[in-house]
Amino acid sequence: MxxxxxxxxxxxxxxxxxxxxxxxxxxxxxxxxxxxxxxxxxxxxxxxxxxxxxxxxxxxxxxxxxxxxxxxxxxxxxxxxxxxxxxxxxxxxxxxxxxxxxxxxxxxxxxxxxxxxxxxxxxxxxxxxxxxxxxxxxxxxxxxxxxxxxxxxxxxxxxxxxxxxxxxxxxxxxxxxxxxxxxxxxxxxxxxxxxFAKRKEIVEGEEKEPMLQSMKAGFNYAMKQPLLKILIVISLLINFLFGAFQVGYSFILIEKLKIGAQHFGFTEGAFAIGMLLLSIYFSARKELKYPFLVSKWSIVTLGVIMGSIALPLIINMSYVVTVGFYILLMFIFGASMIVTNTPLQVMMQKMIEDDYKGRVLSILETGAMALMPVGMVLFGYLYDVLPAQIILIVSSVLLIGVMLIMARPSVVRSAHPELAKVTPQLEIK
CATH class of the missing domain: 1.20.1250.20 (MFS general substrate transporter like domains)
Structure with a gap:
């Protein structure tokens, strides 16, 4: 009952x-x-x-x-x-x-x-x-x-x-x-x-752990779990490399390609609609069986899309085709963001003990917020001195390379041991 x-x-x-x-x-x-x-x-x-x-x-x-x-x-x-x-x-x-x-x-x-x-x-x-x-x-x-x-x-x-x-x-x-x-x-x-919480009960009169020591304990907890540590590193690296997209997207469309404000708004709307539709899909379907593997290939897809943003700078396209291309690209980008984030978030929710969740998630928050302005300043400078297409393509290759290395088959196997029985090639180190 x-x-x-x-x-x-x-x-x-x-x-x-x-x-x-x-x-x-x-x-x-x-x-x-x-x-x-x-x-x-x-x-x-x-x-x-x-x-x-x-x-x-x-x-x-x-x-x-x-x-x-x-x-x-x-x-x-x-x-x-x-x-x-x-x-x-x-x-x-x-x-x-x-x-x-x-x-x-x-x-x-x-x-x-x-x-x-x-x-x-x-x-x-x-x-x-x-x-x-x-x-x-x-x-x-x-x-x-x-x-x-x-x-x-x-x-x-x-x-x-x-x-x-x-x-x-x-x-x-x-x-x-x-x-x-x-x-x-x-x-x-x-x-x-x-x-449904599984937090340790606070015993009255028990000596409380000092704040700084408690924060350090949260960091040590995260670092002692190999898969959790990889998830955090992947999240932080993605946040940094996405600075190339955050700075470059508006710069390319508005400054380089002279896309009108209304049409630029359509591309931004396509991104939000892609996120919304995939969020609805994930809210209705069963939980993914292999979330880490799904996120891995979704991030690779994000890397390909990031590099594709430079395509109209390399290949001559009409204005209408360019706008349509970016609307489609941003729709897929928004959808891929949800396919990346939702499985990883679910994994972290299940992996991290209730008593450490706040401190571990705050490590992600601190790292992401610290890397965001650093990435924006760095890529803002690079876009002023280098061709935009080179920056996006290099960033795209780096993102894909980082993901393939960090989420190599042995790591995927550690996240989903049952996969090795289905696909023996995942045993490769």
Whole structure:
């Protein structure tokens, strides 16, 4: 009877979690869209716009290890709710400022820092809680629904923001985000974060492990598990090499090929639609039997697509064919991202013990956030001094090479020992 009740609660968690993420992500992205335009309109300065991005990235990079520690040592439900309440207060404060004194860069930057930190604590803690919220058989469904809600928000928020910006005042955007945040708080407060959790019980009077020692223990835990260590290294290398795509894609289409803003938007939309459709597919299908193997070839596909972005710079194409080519390419790219991320995320959820999840996931967060600006600066410089097609093709070859080496047959066999019985060639070292 108790098991039936827990499964019903898990179903409730699946949809509550999805709706909460959809509402909060939609509000956050509409706000981000509006505030970006507002800063550029207010100052006309790319530096001011970049400063807001730094206020978003830098705090996350510095504080991520502490968020992981908190997620492992304290009530995860409390952290998520407090983070969402802090988001609500920050947006409410900015709304009051905008209505009384008018928005200033100082107020916007301060709010961006607070929102960066609250989203960090909420994101790391929620990711650490998946196996506590749902049963093991529905982890893939939970990860897919989470990605689906983010994709819905990515598709819908620019459309809503574009329709409203210029026709309604900034306080309307803030009120939308405020309402979304309040709804998220209400939904999250009804969830049981320990329904399926296997965390070590805290004994009253037991001496607590010092914070830095606990963080070090989380790092050592990750490094002592060969497959988990490989997954982390692969994730970080992909994040770095994708800097070539993040910087180069817009540069090539807008500067080199002179693609119009509307048509460029179509290619971005195709990327989001690809992610959305594959998220829906993964949420409906059974869990993959060989997730690591699927992710391996999906990353190789991503490498091929990244190199293909340079094709119109090498082969002469008409404008219509070029736009159509990039729409198709970005659709496949978005779909491949989900085929890559979902299986790896499910593997990590199952491999990492509940008591270490926050700290291990925060290692990924810190590494990814630190490598992102490094990659963007490096590739930004390279695109100024080298032909774009060379950078993309070399980065593509490196990505494919890294994946084939890191996920060589012996590693695949260690991830899926049962595969060796089906395909003996995987025994090759």
């Amino acid at each position: 108790e098991e039936v009740f827990k499964l019903k609660r898990a179903t409730y968690h699946l949809w509550t979690f999805t709706i909460s993420k959809l509402v909060s992500s939609f509000g956050a992205q509409v706000y981000s869209f509006a505030i970006s335009f507002y800063i550029l309109q207010l100052t006309g300065s790319a530096t001011s716009f970049a400063a807001n991005l730094i206020c978003s990235i830098l705090p996350r990079t510095l504080v991520a290890p502490f968020a992981g520690y908190a997620a492992d040592k304290y009530s995860r439900k409390m952290i998520v709710i407090v983070a969402q309440i802090a988001t609500t207060i920050a947006i409410g404060g900015l709304l009051i400022v905008s209505l009384t004194a008018g928005l200033s860069l100082a107020a916007i930057y301060t709010t961006t820092v607070i929102l960066s930190l609250t989203s960090l604590f909420s994101g790391v803690t929620f990711s650490s809680s998946i196996t506590g919220l749902v049963d093991e058989t529905r982890i893939q469904k939970a990860m897919s629904l989470n990605q689906m809600s983010i994709s819905f928000a990515a598709i819908g928020s620019p459309a809503v923001g574009g329709l409203l910006y210029g026709t309604v005042p900034m306080p309307v955007f803030l009120i939308m985000y405020l309402v979304a945040s309040i709804i998220a708080v209400i939904l999250e407060s009804t969830m049981n974060f320990n329904l």
